[in-house]
Structure formats: structure tokens, C-alpha cells
Amino acid sequence: MACPLPTASAPDLYVSDGYRVRLAPGVLAKALRLARVRAPLETGGLLLGDVVDGEAHVLTITGPGRRAVHGRVGYDADRAHDNRLLARVYPRLRYLGDWHTHPGGPARLSRTDEASVRESLRANRPEVLHLLLSGPSAMQGHVVASVFAAVLGEPAIRRMEVVS
Numbered sequence: 001m002a003c004p005l006p007t008a009s010a011p012d013l014y015v016s017d018g019y020r021v022r023l024a025p026g027v028l029a030k031a032l033r034l035a036r037v038r039a040p041l042e043t044g045g046l047l048l049g050d051v052v053d054g055e056a057h058v059l060t061i062t063g064p065g066r067r068a069v070h071g072r073v074g075y076d077a078d079r080a081h082d083n084r085l086l087a088r089v090y091p092r093l094r095y096l097g098d099w100h101t102h103p104g105g106p107a108r109l110s111r112t113d114e115a116s117v118r119e120s121l122r123a124n125r126p127e128v129l130h131l132l133l134s135g136p137s138a139m140q141g142h143v144v145a146s147v148f149a150a151v152l153g154e155p156a157i158r159r160m161e162v163v164s
């Protein structure tokens with residue numbers, strides 16, 4: 001499931017079985033802003049937040065580092081930049097996953113996307129989220145936000161359902 005943007009200011013809740021993900025107000029708006037800056041090239045960044053009572057709260061997102069690679073199809077994060085950033089915000093904010101865009105592309109993860117999401121899984125980080133924004137090549141008009149969860153040991157990456 002996915003929801004069209006722009007969204008109301010209320011947080012959005014996404015669920016899949018026992019997993020719940022809440023996007024704080026402004027998260028999607030910021031992602032959309034960053035998406036439009038780079039469109040029609042892909043862009044992305046980190047999902048940062050907290051886990052409260054088993055529910056992941058995405059409190060903010062970050063934009064791409066200077067050395068990130070933006071393609072028409074494909075985005076390679078600047079992991080050195082991202083790791084420096086994480087070190088600065090941790091432990092106030094935790095790394096929950098990543099986000100990226102598909103300007104003019106589908107609302108689903110490619111094989112390459114799935115592989116890179118899985119690369120973020122660790123024994124001490126058995127769940128990783130991913131936010132995908134897809135829409136027209138300018139990322140104006142009908143843009144869709146999809147949330148995915150990769151869980152260590154599960155064969156398929158979950159597409160989470162929109163609750164609110």
C-alpha cells in the first residue's frame with residue numbers, strides 16, 4: 001500500500017503484522033522537497049528516529065552527502081558522510097533505515113534496492129526500514145510514499161500498509 005502526497009500534518013502510521021512505523025509530521029514533506037531538488041535524478045538519505053514500545057518513529061530524514069551518486073535510475077549513498085552524521089546525532093537519534101526516490105519510476109524496490117536494504121541488516125539491527133518516493137519525473141503532482149521493512153531471516157522485504 002502507498003499513500004499519495006502531499007499529506008496532512010498528522011503523523012502517518014504504517015503496519016505489517018507486528019511492525020508499526022510512524023512518520024512524524026514534516027518527514028514526507030521534507031523528503032518531497034529534497035526529491036524535487038534532484039528530480040529527475042534519484043536522491044535519498046537516512047531515516048532517523050527512535051523505537052518506542054516496538055513502534056519505530058521516524059522523526060527526521062537527512063539528505064544526500066556530497067559524494068552520493070545520483071542517476072536517472074539508481075542512487076548510491078555517500079556512506080562516509082552518513083556515518084559521520086550518525087555519530088553526531090547518536091544516541092539522541094537512531095538509524096532506522098534509508099530512503100530514496102524513483103522520479104518517473106515504479107512504487108516498488110528494484111533488485112538492487114532490495115540488496116542494498118538487506119546490506120544494512122545486522123545481528124544487532126535485525127530490522128531496517130525503507131521509504132520510497134515515486135512519481136512523475138519532476139516529482140510534482142501525484143507522488144506516492146511507500147514504506148518497506150526488511151527483517152533479518154525473512155525471505156521477502158515487507159511492504160507496509162498505510163493505516164492513517
Ligand SMILES: [Zn+2]
Pocket residue numbers: 074100101102109110113
Ligand atoms: Zn530504487
